[in-house]
Amino acid sequence: MDGSPHSTQDIAAIVADRRITPVFQPIYQVRDGSVFGYEALTRGPVGPLHNPVNLFAAAEAQGLEAQLDALCRTAAANEFRRQGLPGALFVNVSPQIIVDLCDQRDAIVQTLQQWDMAASAVVVEISERHPFDPIDAIVDAIRHFCEAGFRFALDDLGAGYAGLRVWSELRPAFVKMDRHFVSGCDRDSAKREFLRSIKGMSNFLGCQVIAEGIEREEEADVIRSLGVDLAQGFLLCRPEPAPPMTATMVFQGGRRDGFGAGLTFNESLERLVQPSATVAPTDTAESVLDRIREWKELPDIPVVDGSSPLGSVNRVNLLDRFSRRYTRELHGRRPIRHFMDDLAPVFELSTSIEEASRQLSSNSRDVLPSCAIIVADGQFCGVVPTTALMRRLSEAQMRAARYSNPLTLLPGNVPTMELIQEFLDAGTAFRVAYCDLNNFKPFNDVYGYAIGDEALRLVAEILAEQVDADLDYIGHIGGDDFVVVSRDPEFEATVHRIAAAFGERVRRLYRPEHVAMDGILAVDRAGNEAVFPLMRLAIGVVKPDPAMCDSHHDVATMAADAKHHAKMNPPEYLFFCRRNSPRCVVEVGEGDGPDEPLHLYKV
Known part of the structure; x- marks a missing residue:
């Protein structure tokens, strides 16, 4: 037996005999308390290796981390499907394993299809606690998985390494706040300010924030007041082999918008949303050109993959680019995703008019976008013209002035x-x-x-x-x-x-x-x-x-x-x-x- 606390035979036997138990912790929507999905976690056999930290540390020491990781993913997906759990399945994968699995992504998608699971139903959590080295290879692998339909969550944001760079480059669908910033946020104004800034950045980048580690009602109140999208923690539900599928009562009773020492404009963007024509990221540029000549009322056309917005195409910019000599012949058959602009911000439907206006006005660009893309739980639901947003804010400000x-x-x-x-x-x-x-x-x-x-x-x-x-x-x-x-x-x-x-x-x-x-x-x-x-x-x-x-x-x-x-x-x-x-x-x-x-x- 070697010098590690647990022998190679111990870990190898656990993997060979599949002696692990998947457990699931619900992730809830803050706006109404409903279940959004479940994070899959693992428990080992009874004894010192029951704790997942000890289990994975021992596997890493024996060079069996990849085998144990694969076993955990497979067991979680099987159990998730067997129980018929609703929503998305969140699985934890280290950055290095993402690189190792990149060449197998098509086979993974086929396996999921055999299980009647879409790749978009799986959210891969990449923890910032693991080194992103080499970061370029990891970023490239994640991009390939995204193209295959998987969604990603950046876990433990604020814990270290290269989280902000990965966030800015990849635009993950979800960002999970490190529990350090959630714990005691009702008593620490610095933590609240950090949470608020991350929520503001997520609105602009079009991703949802998950607050994890909520253990007290006061923390849940702050999370709701800040407009955080999703939440998990012991207060809501502990990890269980057979988790509940019903809503949590903690967030029942409506959303509590933020207060302040003055007037707030808590009306959401919902009443301003307008339907909009969209294009798919695989549509050719020339086919989009033919259509936007008919869509004269749309300055920006959202690019939507299924129901997930990826960006937008500016009508004027695209027409100008393809008016140049030979551009259509050279680039007309390229997918439109290569011509997307990053001007149009993405806001959740529940975002307040005040917050959306603040995000737009704080944009460092000289030109305001003509519209904002609106999503509900990450799914495209329309656009809000900037003029309509500013007009409504002006009306609210005039009303505030009248009553102040x-x-x-x-x-x-x-x-x-x-x-x-x-x-x-x-x-x-x-x-x-x-x-x-x-x-x-x-x-x-x-x-x-x-x-x-x-x-x-x-x-x-x-x-x-x-x-x-x-x-x-x-x-x-x-x-x-x-x-x-x-x-x-x-x-x-x-x-x-x-x-x-x-x-x-x-x-x-x-x-x-x-x-x-x-x-x-x-x-x-x-x-x-x-x-x-x-x-x-x-x-x-x-x-x-x-x-x-x-x-x-x-x-x-x-x-x-x-x-x-x-x-x-x-x-x-x-x-x-x-x-x-x-x-x-x-x-x-x-x-x-x-x-x-x-x-x-x-x-």
Whole structure:
């Protein structure tokens, strides 16, 4: 026996006797929780080699990795077909094995056809944790597999090696985020920013993002708020020999679009999509030329392979190129895929108008594309003209301006109530904080409207600094009234920070003598002089139950009542209400003081 932990005979026997068990972990669509496909994983026999890491490490040490890898792929495909699992089959293959299998790709396709499986139903995951060496040979092999109909996923993006280069050169159908960036993304703004940037790049490159390693509901909430397409993880379902085929409840209840410290335009591209003629990548250039002379209304013609868009052909560029002498004779019979442009970006149907417009405007090219290609789960469904997109964005911006507060530029009452209603309808868990300035009127009377406006801008500034832009929304609904709508599970701590920050910084707006006396002399509503304490920010917080609130009016009633209690609750002027609907009544028990919790009961 050699010096490795497991003998050659151990690994060879496992391969010869096929003593492995394929298990499958579902990959879910974030928008509705339905199953998109399954990642095939492997478990060895009972003992130290049951763990796949140990199993493959031992096989590699004994030079049997290729044999074990082939056994795992075959067993996974057989079991996937036997169980009749829906969607795509994701299989893990190392970059070097892809090169070794390149000459066998046609035989692999034939085998799949015998099993009634299309090559497009198989997604090959290439992990960035493996060296891409030599990278040119690996890239070339992957291209050949793509031409045979297979789809690829770049796994563990961000873990190292040449992932970004491969992504940019190959345009894989899927990108899987390394679990490091998903774990704790609800508590780490840097991780959220990385996820957001990868999602933005994927929109432009026309691939879907898979977030793996989701283990907590808060992580799932962030993934959904960022518009990530697909997800997997222990929270959703662990790898199982016979996995479920039903949707996960984690993503039921509708998509939760992102918040922000200002207006957002969360309307998706769906209503703007227009049908479009398409050409196949194998169509000859001269046949496409004959057709586009009739399609005068189409500046860009999508090139679609089956139902998967590959790019587009610009009408003007193609006509110009083939108007040159001998070009048609020399190149007319070449496939049109050789003449595709990379101008037209690809967006998922669920992409918001705001995000699509941002991607278009951030394009480094001098000329905007005439249209964007739209896909639903990677399948072509139409185009959106750039003019229509910009027109709709302009309309949304004009509407936002009409309903925004001119002083703070924050959204006003109408969009705030619409947002609350949206989350009630979707069954989304959220909190509402109603913020109001104590003693703002006497301050405004003594210092004047200009300094009074400074106080309001200070509130807006502190709210924007303290809230989580991914999970919280700020509205200025009139006067000195502000509202924060939050999905942050740690929002109570945020409220305390907001109140403390305002209490400290508002003192800078007062004259030294007023700070010294901790108040100002002003006239009260009865016309009598009185001393009013320095302004404090009163915040009442409610957590509505969507199942018990009929509309946003119920939430407004609860929030107003919570704010009233906060204004009467010194010294912090905070009130966290435990009612979840207006049909709950507050009962103050004997001995309850201002610092003691209120007893609540339902009627």
